[in-house]
Amino acid sequence: MEDFEYENGFTQDLDSETLFIVSQTFKALGDPTRIRILNLLFNKECSVNEIVETLDIRQSTVSHQLRFLKNLRLVKFRREGTTLYYSHDDEHVMLILKQMIDHACHN
Amino acid sequence: MEDFEYENGFTQDLDSETLFIVSQTFKALGDPTRIRILNLLFNKECSVNEIVETLDIRQSTVSHQLRFLKNLRLVKFRREGTTLYYSHDDEHVMLILKQMIDHACHN
DNA sequence: TTGTTATATGCTAATATGTTCATATAATGA
DNA sequence: TCATTATATGAACATATTAGCATATAACAA
Numbered sequence: 001m002e003d004f005e006y007e008n009g010f011t012q013d014l015d016s017e018t019l020f021i022v023s024q025t026f027k028a029l030g031d032p033t034r035i036r037i038l039n040l041l042f043n044k045e046c047s048v049n050e051i052v053e054t055l056d057i058r059q060s061t062v063s064h065q066l067r068f069l070k071n072l073r074l075v076k077f078r079r080e081g082t083t084l085y086y087s088h089d090d091e092h093v094m095l096i097l098k099q100m101i102d103h104a105c106h107n
Numbered sequence: 108m109e110d111f112e113y114e115n116g117f118t119q120d121l122d123s124e125t126l127f128i129v130s131q132t133f134k135a136l137g138d139p140t141r142i143r144i145l146n147l148l149f150n151k152e153c154s155v156n157e158i159v160e161t162l163d164i165r166q167s168t169v170s171h172q173l174r175f176l177k178n179l180r181l182v183k184f185r186r187e188g189t190t191l192y193y194s195h196d197d198e199h200v201m202l203i204l205k206q207m208i209d210h211a212c213h214n
Numbered sequence: 215t216t217g218t219t220a221t222a223t224g225c226t227a228a229t230a231t232g233t234t235c236a237t238a239t240a241a242t243g244a
Numbered sequence: 245t246c247a248t249t250a251t252a253t254g255a256a257c258a259t260a261t262t263a264g265c266a267t268a269t270a271a272c273a274a
Contacts, residue, residue: 013162014146014208019139021211022204027137031232032130039121048251055120061233063252082241082250092210096203097129101121103199104128138262155221168263170222189220189271 028072029097033057034065038088038097041075045087135179136204140164141172145195145204148182152194 014022028034036055040046048066052059066086069075076089088094121129135141143162147153155173159166173193176182183196195201 013143018211019142022207023137023139023142025207026133030130030134030137032126035126035130036120096206099203100129100132104125
């Protein structure tokens with residue numbers, strides 16, 4: 001009787017793969033530093049240094065978090081010389097982030 | 108020049124209060140156990156024991172996580188004798204959860 | 215009151231997470 | 245080649261998180 005599929009597409013419990021992806025993604029959004037980085041990348045792409053200077057976060061911290069976000073395919077980058085320009089890579093997740101920010105602001 | 112307000116309502120950086128609420132809420136959604144509980148509460152209210160039995164999670168764990176979710180006002184409960192029936196208490200966050208689950212499934 | 219069922223709580227151990235420092239790599243220009 | 249700028253990485257540390265056990269509380273029935 002477990003995992004009974006409802007008409008509306010919902011299940012009583014989620015399969016482990018979905019659960020993993022969902023929790024990983026929300027976890028990515030659950031850290032202030034990563035939220036600030038993604039929020040900055042909302043409108044424009046940024047070099048690592050731009051992020052470091054705009055948000056006043058140490059370079060290694062930014063780099064670590066960008067790797068984290070890149071592993072989840074939430075950001076991507078392009079190279080120009082020695083400079084890497086990062087931008088967001090998941091419209092849907094960015095939309096979800098925007099919704100949550102709006103939700104938080106309206107309180 | 109920091110915290111410049113854009114036409115579209117976005118700021119270069121978020122104020123700390125918003126940042127706190129957003130990260131707290133995403134953190135709540137970033138744990139598999141809490142996701143499973145909220146997903147179960149999507150359609151119907153559940154007693155603690157129903158959650159325990161349906162999801163096969165220990166009672167103390169469920170209780171701890173329900174307290175966590177209640178502190179963030181993501182769930183509420185009503186009492187009936189010795190039984191507490193929990194239900195979700197934030198439509199918007201539930202919608203965001205649904206979106207992320209759908210997003211994860213479509214991959 | 216005592217027992218029973220349902221739920222909450224305090225504590226602890228294991229694990230995960232985030233930041234920092236120091237250093238490595240990579241591209242480029244002199 | 246060497247120096248410089250931009251970024252990444254590894255290790256260490258502090259802190260946060262999670263689950264589980266044991267026990268407490270709360271409501272109710274006998």
